[in-house]
């Protein structure tokens with residue numbers, strides 16, 4: 001085998017490992033979802049009695065910060081609540097919020113286009129609405 | 141080491157200029173509108189100047205530096221891509237160079253193997269690293285169309301979707317970001333890790349690499365870590381795309397570092413080795429069909445010589461020649 005064939009074989013092997021790893025990562029996601037739904041402690045902890053009150057009169061953090069970082073906040077909230085069962089967010093002013101999309105939609109749901117206006121303008125396609133009901137789909 | 145440090149410091153200083161200018165000088169308009177247009181004009185005029193200059197240079201003969209059999213007798217097998225005999229195949233040869241870097245694929249490396257033995261071996265890493273760098277940069281730049289266009293054309297949409305198909309991190313991770321960073325790192329280390337390459341490399345070889353690296357790192361940081369508000373960015377990009385001059389809303393200073401380094405890059409292209417992006421199409425050894433045997437190539441510089449035939453000479457001197465006893469052809 002000459003050097004180039006060896007190189008091609010290495011490339012093909014690398015590609016195969018990559019595809020396999022990706023496949024199992026994806027498969028792993030689906031597996032974990034059903035496990036949570038059945039009997040995980042997280043699922044049990046989720047509707048914790050006396051959850052944090054939803055203060056829907058103002059936003060959790062300043063508007064300027066939210067404009068740039070809301071996706072990071074939501075991503076962290078999802079991880080904290082779904083994976084770790086920690087459902088309460090405390091902002092720098094010491095106010096408590098439920099780590100839930102509903103906290104946001106408590107105010108922002110009143111405008112069905114709230115999320116879409118910017119996302120359309122900026123050409124970004126977040127995957128939130130693959131699972132969640134978007135403000136546009138919720139009957140007003 | 142000076143050859144490496146100078147361009148590195150240059151890039152750092154260049155990155156600090158917009159950061160200071162926007163944070164302390166409130167020079168948003170300069171960095172958002174004036175400098176991008178200036179860079180665009182320099183790029184367009186500079187490229188035009190370089191290419192027109194090259195196009196005007198005469199290329200009187202084709203230059204058959206080929207690695208394949210030229211078209212010859214019917215029973216001789218020809219290599220139509222390596223040694224094209226018509227313009228179509230020559231165009232294919234140029235395009236395969238542009239898109240696949242075919243010449244680089246032939247790259248060899250000379251090494252001393254165990255004592256005084258010089259060994260030449262095929263060396264594909266530069267080809268692979270170069271290809272990864274150029275393609276990921278191209279895809280990243282094409283993806284940026286989402287800032288400049290109101291609605292994305294379907295092909296760019298598909299490219300974007302394919303690029304983030306791993307579907308990890310928020311915002312979605314782009315494969316090309318990782319590939320670009322890895323390729324730049326490799327290309328820098330390639331020059332630093334070998335004594336021969338260190339001697340051959342100039343500061344003008346490091347500067348573009350550092351500049352691209354800085355642009356990519358700042359962009360990646362803006363997307364995944366420090367974040368910027370995309371709305372005013374999109375508004376500004378659409379203003380620039382429609383040649384408008386309206387003042388942008390406030391955007392983070394980091395964005396202006398990104399944009400200013402891109403402007404430096406655009407203005408630097410026509411005057412540096414990066415001009416190869418236009419020059420490659422004009423390489424005579426790639427774009428000329430090798431038909432030097434099939435076709436007569438007349439030298440366009442041949443002076444217009446007045447030839448005089450022997451018959452004319454004899455006509456003039458016949459009488460004198462006869463008198464002198466010199467034989468003549470016509471009596």
Ligand code: HEM
Nearest residue numbers: 280281284287314317355356359360362363373377399402
């Ligand atoms: C040679 C040109 C450029 C290169 C190589 C480049 C490179 C990058 C890279 C690697 C990223 C990381 C995220 C991604 O891959 O999309 C990025 C992000 C970004 N770039 Fe550029 N860029 C260029 C030009 C521009 C220009 C002209 C603008 C002005 C509108 C711009 C604005 C941005 C913004 C706002 C982000 C953050 C994206 C986000 O948050 O989703 N870039 N850039």
